[in-house]
Amino acid sequence: MTTTEQDLGKLYKENLSFWEQAWQRVSKPHKELPKLPYIHELTRKLKKYQVKKVLDLGCGSGWLSIFMSKYHFDVTGIDTAKPAVELGKTWAKEDNVNVNLLVSDLLNLPFEEKSFDAVVCNSVLEHFRFDQAKTIIDKVHKILSDKGFFFGCFDAVGTGKGEYFELNDGTHVYTDQMRKGMMLRNYTDQELKDLLSNFDILSFDKNNYGSRLVWARKK
Ligand SMILES: C[S@@+](CC[C@H](N)C(=O)[O-])C[C@H]1O[C@@H](n2cnc3c(N)ncnc32)[C@H](O)[C@@H]1O
Known part of the structure; x- marks a missing residue:
């Protein structure tokens, strides 16, 4: 099947509505932190390098933004789903945390060059086509200060149950009722390295769940 630019645009919009609707079903912030040991290491490392301003891409309801704000980073979280951002704002208010949460599409990041010391x-990025993820990472490179840091956790996904069709670059587009419209792609190690070709990769690890944890620094 040939997929035209128009088809890709439509599929992308359906993916955005999938997220909007998914977050609409969540009625209150889920405040329990995910069991991700890396988050403690991350804050330690960023403190060591005297990082101050952090951008959390696709922050959802904001657990990572709020967690990092509690460690006194100046954090901006950004997500396309308004209900997710609203949940995050409620959470921040309830916990008296100072964090900047914004609704915006990662493909149009509204920031000036060199605005952040680190991006997490x-x-x-599993929910974008490869070319879109590359566009985002190239923009991230611009908005990072000199020698700024990028940290990404990329899950092993797209191999489980569900009905989907596949785009040319291997991205799955789900068609079953539960995940209708959601795009999901599993990156190879090489694709992740290609994505970050403008960065020095400082570490590249796999955790017990098969997620790749990539810590990189702007060249
Ligand atoms: C799997 S969730 C992860 C959320 C959060 N980072 C976490 O760790 O819980 C993916 C998030 O990406 C957001 N997202 C998907 N496409 C987006 C886009 N184009 N721009 C901004 N956020 C997007 C979704 O709304 C969702 O909150």
Whole structure:
């Protein structure tokens, strides 16, 4: 099947509505932190390098943004789903945390060059085609300060149950009722390295769940 630019645009919009609707079903912030040991290591490392301003890409309801704000980083979280951002704002208010949460599409990041010292991204770029993820990472490179850091957790996904069709670059587009419209792609190690070709990769690890944890620094 040939997929035209128009088809790709439509599929992308359906993916965005999938997220909007998924978050609409969540009625209150889920405040329990995910069991991800890396988050403690991450804050330690960023403190060591005197990082101050952090951008959390695809922050969802904001657990990572709020967690990092509690460690006194100046954090901006950004997500396309308004209900997710609203949940995050409620959470921040309830916990008296100062964090900047915004609704925006990662493909149009509304920031000036060199605005952040670090960008973090947990389980998000799996929901973009490769060319889109590359566009986002290239923009991330611009908005990072000199020698700024990128940390990404990329899950092993797209191999489980569900009905989907596949785009040319291997991205799955789900058609079953539960995940209708959601795009999901599993990156090879090489694709992740290609994505970050403008960065020095400082570490590249796999955890027990098969997620790749990539820590990189702007060249
Ligand atoms: C699997 S969730 C991860 C959320 C959060 N980072 C976490 O660790 O819980 C993926 C997130 O990406 C967001 N997202 C998907 N496409 C997006 C886009 N184009 N721009 C901004 N956020 C997007 C979704 O709304 C969702 O909150």
